[in-house]
Amino acid sequence: MPSSTRKPVIIVTRKLPDVVETRMRELFDARLNVDDRPLTQSELVEAAKTADVLVPTVTDRIDRAVISQAGPNLKLIANFGTGVDNIDLDTARNRGVIVTNTPGVLTEDTADMTMALILAVPRRLAEGAVYLKDPKSHWGGWSPTWMLGHRIFGKRLGIVGMGRIGSAVARRAKAFGLQIHYHNRRRVAAEVEQELEATYWESLDQMLSRVDIVSVNCPHTPATYHLLSARRLKLLKPTAYIVNTARGEVIDENELARIIDAGAIAGAGLDVFEHEPAVNPKLLNSERVVALPHMGSATVEGRIDMGEKVIINIKTFLDGHAPPDRVHPAMF
Numbered sequence: 420m421p422s423s424t425r426k427p428v429i430i431v432t433r434k435l436p437d438v439v440e441t442r443m444r445e446l447f448d449a450r451l452n453v454d455d456r457p458l459t460q461s462e463l464v465e466a467a468k469t470a471d472v473l474v475p476t477v478t479d480r481i482d483r484a485v486i487s488q489a490g491p492n493l494k495l496i497a498n499f500g501t502g503v504d505n506i507d508l509d510t511a512r513n514r515g516v517i518v519t520n521t522p523g524v525l526t527e528d529t530a531d532m533t534m535a536l537i538l539a540v541p542r543r544l545a546e547g548a549v550y551l552k553d554p555k556s557h558w559g560g561w562s563p564t565w566m567l568g569h570r571i572f573g574k575r576l577g578i579v580g581m582g583r584i585g586s587a588v589a590r591r592a593k594a595f596g597l598q599i600h601y602h603n604r605r606r607v608a609a610e611v612e613q614e615l616e617a618t619y620w621e622s623l624d625q626m627l628s629r630v631d632i633v634s635v636n637c638p639h640t641p642a643t644y645h646l647l648s649a650r651r652l653k654l655l656k657p658t659a660y661i662v663n664t665a666r667g668e669v670i671d672e673n674e675l676a677r678i679i680d681a682g683a684i685a686g687a688g689l690d691v692f693e694h695e696p697a698v699n700p701k702l703l704n705s706e707r708v709v710a711l712p713h714m715g716s717a718t719v720e721g722r723i724d725m726g727e728k729v730i731i732n733i734k735t736f737l738d739g740h741a742p743p744d745r746v747h748p749a750m751f
């Protein structure tokens with residue numbers, strides 16, 4: 420904890436919205452990254468040595484090496500983002516470093532993007548848009564049998580991970596006439612199931628073999644790494660689609676690329692990838708894949724809300740209270 424004569428040093432690894440940076444400058448000795456160049460691992464080690472609070476994002480690997488070389492002042496890692504798979508949580512906990520995140524404020528935006536992909540892939544939205552803009556296309560006009568996709572109304576959606584975002588996806592999907600199925604570690608409350616008319620599957624395998632569209636909405640943890648493994652991907656119907664706005668690591672991406680290439684499933688809508696920013700070329704080049712560059716929470720409003728959450732977590736902590744969004748609630 421810094422002495423009362425100096426402002427706490429907050430190191431922010433990426434460029435944040437202007438209003439967030441302005442507020443951080445007012446409150447803290449904020450070291451900002453105005454060029455938005457991602458830090459190298461050795462720069463992250465340096466940052467952890469200097470900072471009272473580190474504010475990383477999904478693009479920073481805050482691993483054991485970074486945390487174990489942290490200076491004595493580093494007591495809080497206030498992640499700008501909900502997913503914390505970029506941070507070695509065990510090492511942080513063992514060293515008494517609190518980790519916070521930004522849950523809730525990106526739920527609706529991410530659910531919107533998920534719904535957009537659920538629509539875009541079966542209805543060939545990206546293909547059609549690219550076609551019309553391509554001067555080589557010379558569109559000849561409407562045709563009864565051209566650019567046909569598949570109806571989503573009445574189909575079965577299988578949500579993997581029925582937390583905040585999964586439930587928000589379910590609410591949207593129900594309004595589009597999809598039947599809601601889900602797999603989750605725990606069954607959700609009966610009222611929620613009733614509201615969504617949702618069917619719970621304790622067995623992920625059984626759900627996967629029966630649904631038409633799979634939406635991945637669980638966090639990436641050691642338990643969910645390659646949850647959609649090669650074996651499980653083989654359970655999908657040949658007409659099934661997969662949408663992933665959570666984390667690439669939840670799906671065995673090589674196998675996904677292979678089965679799409681082989682026509683073993685109908686397609687995928689992907690906002691996240693296993694080795695970002697690298698994207699498997701088979702996925703990129705496939706007409707059956709709509710690929711987005713991790714845009715799920717990319718709204719001006721969402722990013723400002725995330726920044727405000729980060730500031731609240733830092734300020735609360737520096738004022739001697741438990742920051743609200745502790746990843747390990749027992750720690751303070």
Ligand code: 8YV
Binds near residue numbers: 475476500503665715
């Ligand atoms: C964020 C996300 O923009 O919050 C998350 O978990 O996946 C993204 O939408 C990103 O993580 C920021 O660090």
